[in-house]
Amino acid sequence: xxxxxxxxxxxxxxxxxxxxxxxxxxxxxxxHVERDGQRLVATPGMGVQQADVLxxxxxxxxxxxxxxxxxxxxxPDSALAIDRYSFDSTTHDGHFDASLxxxxxxxxxxxxxxxxxxxxRVRTPSAIMxxxxxxxxxxxxxxxx
Amino acid sequence: MVAVLAIMALVxxxxxxxxxxxxxxxxxxxxxxxxxxxxxxxxxxxxxxxxDQPYAANRVGxxxxxxxxxxxEVRSAFGEALAAIPARPASFLLxxxxxxxxxxxxxxxxLARMLDELRRRPSPDILVIGxxxxxxxxxxxxxxxxxxxxxxxxxxxxxxxxxxxxxxxGRGEREPVVQTADGVDEPQNRRVEINVR
Numbered sequence: 470x471x472x473x474x475x476x477x478x479x480x481x482x483x484x485x486x487x488x489x490x491x492x493x494x495x496x497x498x499x500x501h502v503e504r505d506g507q508r509l510v511a512t513p514g515m516g517v518q519q520a521d522v523l524x525x526x527x528x529x530x531x532x533x534x535x536x537x538x539x540x541x542x543x544x545p546d547s548a549l550a551i552d553r554y555s556f557d558s559t560t561h562d563g564h565f566d567a568s569l570x571x572x573x574x575x576x577x578x579x580x581x582x583x584x585x586x587x588x589x590r591v592r593t594p595s596a597i598m599x600x601x602x603x604x605x606x607x608x609x610x611x612x613x614x
Numbered sequence: 615m616v617a618v619l620a621i622m623a624l625v626x627x628x629x630x631x632x633x634x635x636x637x638x639x640x641x642x643x644x645x646x647x648x649x650x651x652x653x654x655x656x657x658x659x660x661x662x663x664x665x666d667q668p669y670a671a672n673r674v675g676x677x678x679x680x681x682x683x684x685x686x687e688v689r690s691a692f693g694e695a696l697a698a699i700p701a702r703p704a705s706f707l708l709x710x711x712x713x714x715x716x717x718x719x720x721x722x723x724x725l726a727r728m729l730d731e732l733r734r735r736p737s738p739d740i741l742v743i744g745x746x747x748x749x750x751x752x753x754x755x756x757x758x759x760x761x762x763x764x765x766x767x768x769x770x771x772x773x774x775x776x777x778x779x780x781x782x783x784g785r786g787e788r789e790p791v792v793q794t795a796d797g798v799d800e801p802q803n804r805r806v807e808i809n810v811r
Contacts, residue, residue, distance in 0.1 A: 514737035
């Protein structure tokens with residue numbers, strides 16, 4: 470019986486994480502997630518999925534922890550797209566591509582980069598960054614902002 | 615002919631006028647918590663810049679190229695993003711009395727200390743993995759390892775950590791910390807590993 474309860478609990482926990490590649494840990498001000506053409510209000514603990522775009526307002530900031538323990542956070546007036554994310558928790562192989570469209574981004578790379586340098590790439594409108602570890606920050610300013 | 619040249623000239627002027635970059639970009643490498651500085655390779659316009667020193671930076675825009683920032687400039691440009699970085703993932707080990715799911719006295723104290731750390735994290739995601747030493751059969755040890763993980767999970771829930779944020783699993787005697795022959799009583803292998811992020 471105890472086994473059954475445990476199994477049910479494990480399956481339930483796993484189900485609630487399906488499709489999620491990260492989780493919003495820190496939130497301040499107005500933050501939205503653009504997903505499948507919808508604009509969702511971000512909430513603490515909300516899952517982040519591949520193809521999501523995180524958008525902060527003038528008073529906003531958000532921090533996300535990903536499955537491989539990569540940590541990404543954005544400051545005010547920012548837009549960050551999670552273009553591609555895959556992570557094999559056994560081998561630590563995978564890819565992480567993100568684009569900062571505008572604003573500020575801070576990154577602490579995780580197991581993907583530890584396993585394979587440059588498994589993580591961050592794009593800006595005019596450059597591409599290969600990440601060999603571990604902590605860095607990126608800013609994209611538009612004229613007049 | 616003149617008209618064509620005039621149009622070409624206009625196109626060139628228009629192109630030249632749009633030449634100042636539409637955006638200004640900045641990337642900077644930071645010293646990490648453990649004191650090491652990593653490396654970021656920036657590719658822009660066919661050029662590669664390798665940033666591998668603390669606060670080494672690269673600009674794209676009116677003044678493109680490598681540069682060096684101060685800690686203060688980094689704080690001023692990235693303060694809000696840096697303040698929003700999630701807590702670093704952490705892991706803890708707790709040990710058990712032989713053949714039971716009862717924590718050792720020391721580990722009971724460690725559990726209480728760990729709770730303070732867990733409570734500081736908004737929206738924690740916790741994985742508890744139980745292990746055994748190599749005394750007893752495989753099946754018994756699979757059961758005991760899960761029982762240990764479940765017992766710790768229950769203690770965390772009793773102390774107010776949300777049940778939905780904790781997963782428990784048992785690995786039996788498959789992943790010893792100390793390699794031993796079968797049947798050996800090894801306190802360091804009787805443990806749960808708690809990973810939190």
